[in-house]
Amino acid sequence: MYSVYIHVPFCMKRCGYCDFNTYTAHDLGGGASRENYANLAVREMALVRQWQESQGICEPPAATVFFGGGTPTILPAHDLVRMLHAVRDIWGLEPDAEVTAEANPDTVDDRYIAELKDGGFTRISFGMQSAVPSVLATLDRTHTPANVEAGVAAARHYGLRSSVDLIYGTPHESEDDWRMSIRTALSLGVTHVSAYALTVEPHTWMGRRIAGGKLAGPSDDDQAAKYRIADDMFSRAGLRWYEISNWAAAGDESRHNLGYWHNADWAGIGPGAHSHYNAARLRAWDIAHPKRWAEAMDAEAVPWQGSEKASDSEDLEERIMLGLRIRDGLKISEISRLAGRQPVEGCIDSLIGDGLITYDPSRSAVVPTVRGRLLNDLVIGKLFEAYGL
Numbered sequence: 320m321y322s323v324y325i326h327v328p329f330c331m332k333r334c335g336y337c338d339f340n341t342y343t344a345h346d347l348g349g350g351a352s353r354e355n356y357a358n359l360a361v362r363e364m365a366l367v368r369q370w371q372e373s374q375g376i377c378e379p380p381a382a383t384v385f386f387g388g389g390t391p392t393i394l395p396a397h398d399l400v401r402m403l404h405a406v407r408d409i410w411g412l413e414p415d416a417e418v419t420a421e422a423n424p425d426t427v428d429d430r431y432i433a434e435l436k437d438g439g440f441t442r443i444s445f446g447m448q449s450a451v452p453s454v455l456a457t458l459d460r461t462h463t464p465a466n467v468e469a470g471v472a473a474a475r476h477y478g479l480r481s482s483v484d485l486i487y488g489t490p491h492e493s494e495d496d497w498r499m500s501i502r503t504a505l506s507l508g509v510t511h512v513s514a515y516a517l518t519v520e521p522h523t524w525m526g527r528r529i530a531g532g533k534l535a536g537p538s539d540d541d542q543a544a545k546y547r548i549a550d551d552m553f554s555r556a557g558l559r560w561y562e563i564s565n566w567a568a569a570g571d572e573s574r575h576n577l578g579y580w581h582n583a584d585w586a587g588i589g590p591g592a593h594s595h596y597n598a599a600r601l602r603a604w605d606i607a608h609p610k611r612w613a614e615a616m617d618a619e620a621v622p623w624q625g626s627e628k629a630s631d632s633e634d635l636e637e638r639i640m641l642g643l644r645i646r647d648g649l650k651i652s653e654i655s656r657l658a659g660r661q662p663v664e665g666c667i668d669s670l671i672g673d674g675l676i677t678y679d680p681s682r683s684a685v686v687p688t689v690r691g692r693l694l695n696d697l698v699i700g701k702l703f704e705a706y707g708l
């Protein structure tokens with residue numbers, strides 16, 4: 320499967336917890352302004368396609384396209400549509416391609432959503448984060464719960480699928496606050512939810528306040544309890560987990576997300592975007608600063624900061640880590656074939672005995688339990704040991 324990720328590195332305001340590659344300035348120099356962004360992204364697509372052809376790499380058409388950020392919806396809808404049409408012109412799109420835009424709830428109105436729909440988008444991922452005003456304030460969010468409700472309703476009206484992103488474990492968020500956010504997300508009628516444990520990034524405003532003792536950091540126990548609450552409430556509502564942080568009604572899983580965990584091929588377009596070519600085992604990442612990224616394209620070359628080929632053991636490690644994040648699980652027979660050996664005797668049985676994984680013999684797959692999802696690093700470490708990695 321082939322996918323395209325397009326990064327839009329602009330936000331109205333930097334949220335205090337966020338360490339993604341995004342900027343609040345309108346113009347970052349070198350032509351990298353909000354106004355000129357679509358032109359630059361289209362230019363990169365052409366350079367990437369030239370490079371792919373020179374390498375005989377990648378199998379278009381694109382099955383999924385994902386606009387992430389930053390805030391893609393900070394740009395006019397016609398810019399997003401123009402970039403999508405460039406993807407279609409350069410690589411082609413499968414007839415039922417999944418095309419997602421991430422949207423901050425206070426950046427879209429009915430007209431904007433209608434333009435996305437007309438332009439070929441099929442899905443919107445709203446950055447809801449919480450339904451509780453005090454939690455939204457701690458997260459420095461600018462939107463209100465009403466913005467989320469209106470956005471999801473408009474998406475439904477125009478026939479787009481919606482997902483919401485939630486964050487749990489924000490300082491001062493109670494378990495009842497978290498239940499309220501989940502209940503609200505479910506009451507919107509969305510059939511896909513991503514719920515992320517708040518990660519304290521050291522170089523952010525929130526990270527500095529926590530390090531300086533001005534704000535209490537999240538606790539592992541609190542986040543683990545909230546993960547269980549989420550898994551329980553989503554499952555009861557018919558949304559099954561399909562990846563550690565993602566729940567969906569059957570058939571509403573995001574194919575783009577699944578592509579990442581199934582080790583598919585994708586081209587990353589935009590500052591800091593990552594690309595991944597499975598057969599060549601190649602990973603590449605774009606220059607992160609938009610000005611230097613834009614200037615690098617003046618040399619008619621892909622604007623990469625670096626690239627590397629994964630070794631046999633790195634490839635195996637990556638497959639193990641990805642497989643242990645998804646409900647499809649890790650295919651032991653496939654890993655053993657690639658590793659050229661069977662797992663050390665007793666390793667898998669002891670993980671089953673500890674309630675961390677289950678084993679599905681019909682598919683030779685190990686699947687993490689809720690406990691195993693919470694202790695994912697431990698399970699990964701044990702599987703590495705099992706294969707002598």
Ligand SMILES: C[S@@+](CC[C@H](N)C(=O)[O-])C[C@H]1O[C@@H](n2cnc3c(N)ncnc32)[C@H](O)[C@@H]1O
Binds near residue numbers: 422423448
């Ligand atoms: C990079 S943002 C882009 C989407 C959009 N700008 C927004 O915030 O609504 C994608 C998602 O990453 C998650 N995220 C960002 N920083 C995080 C952090 N420090 N811990 C947990 N989740 C985070 C948020 O849930 C957010 O919706």
Ligand SMILES: C[S@@+](CC[C@H](N)C(=O)[O-])C[C@H]1O[C@@H](n2cnc3c(N)ncnc32)[C@H](O)[C@@H]1O
Binds near residue numbers: 339389444
């Ligand atoms: C993992 S996606 C969230 C998906 C969303 N919850 C959904 O289900 O549609 C969140 C963020 O990851 C980052 N991201 C995703 N793919 C990327 C890539 N290929 N290169 C760089 N960043 C990427 C972007 O910042 C994006 O906003």
Ligand code: SF4
Binds near residue numbers: 329332338339
């Ligand atoms: S969380 Fe979203 S809106 Fe906030 S700074 Fe990060 S990318 Fe921008």
